[in-house]
Amino acid sequence: MTELLRTEGLSAFYGASQILFGIDLSLAEGRTLALLGRNGAGKSTTMKALAGVIPTRDGRVTFGGADITHAPAHVRARLGLAYVPEDRQVFPDHTVEDNLLIAAKTGPGGRRDWTLPRIWEAFPLLVKLRRRAAGRLSGGEQQLLAIARALMGNPLVLLLDEPSEGLAPIVVATIGRLLRELGAGGATILLAEQNMHFCLSIASDAAVIDKGHIVHRDDIAGLSANAEIRRRYLAM
Template identity: 45%
Template sequence: MNTILKVDDINVYYGAIHAIKGVSFEVNEGEVVTLIGANGAGKSTILKTVAGLLSSRTGSVQFMGKDLGGIPAHKIVPMGLALVPEGRQIFLQMTVEENLQMGAFTRPASEYDESIADVYQRFPRLKERQSQIAGTLSGGEQQMLAMGRALMSKPSLLMLDEPSMGLAPILVEQIFDIVRELNQHGTTILLVEQNANMALSVAHRGYVLETGKIVATGTGAELLEDEAVKKAYLGG
């Protein structure tokens, strides 16, 4: 099994605050891997570090065998790594289609038509609303747009930061169905998610974070049955 992402002993600070403490993990090609933990455990900080938005004082982040140390975020995207950020961060004043165009800026123009056709096939709702201003979409539609925009860059690894945040339960189900489907069609996914139950039910493997450290790891099924995990994160 090919390791697509290898994070080794990263330590990330916000000023004097030691947010990530010696974290190591890996994601293999074709997997859904999830990072779960309480608010403030460091999940989003890890994704931002992998994406090149934050830097680690130690260790390394390797993507497809290349060390990402010192590479700026906008140069990491064309290497095949896309982040769907927490809070979606879509361009609210632009149309749906203009948002998707922004996601394709690293790709050759010749691939655009095929990429947008793929996204519209996966998210028919976006096709219906292609000329609508993104700020007028519902929360679920905005999340689909954020995911569609990331997919326009044809990523080998898609990182999702809290995709279910603020969504009604029925929409959460929909978003996780999309995550499953993307993975079944070959997209490798690193998922950060507050809803540990949903995350572990779609994940091949998971890592549990507490105050910046990994405290447990296992398959999604193992962690769903783990008594300590149940107690802390699954309302058991």
């Protein structure tokens, strides 16, 4: 199984405050890894550090075998690392279709798996909204658009930060179904979530983060069966 993304001893700061302490993660091609933890545990900081949005103070990040520890965000994106932030960051004054076309590019090695017609097929809810300004979409519709926009770049790895947070149950179910279909189709996904139940039918593997440290690793079934770890680090 080919490893696509790895961190070794990853540490990151906001100003003088250290948030991540020696994070070690490994994501193999075609797998979905859930990074689970409570609010404030370090999930979003980990995703930002991987995407190059914040700098890495210590440690190493490799992607496809290349050292990207100090590579800027746009270089990581060109290499095939797509990041969907927690706050979605759609272009509010542009239409849904324009948001997608802005992001369209050929992926690494000439990948063109995701085109506009395929996006309409995979995201039927967006078809009827294609002419609507993205700023007029609901939170759930914006989340779907943000994921679709990331796919338009034909990435090798998809980083999703809290995709279910604050959304209605029916929208969460729709996003969950979409991520299962992506995983079944061979997509490689790192999913940061505090909702373990959302991840159960999506992720193959799990890592638990607490206070900036990885405190547990397992496959998703093993984590689900480990009541002590769930109580200690994931119970709300």
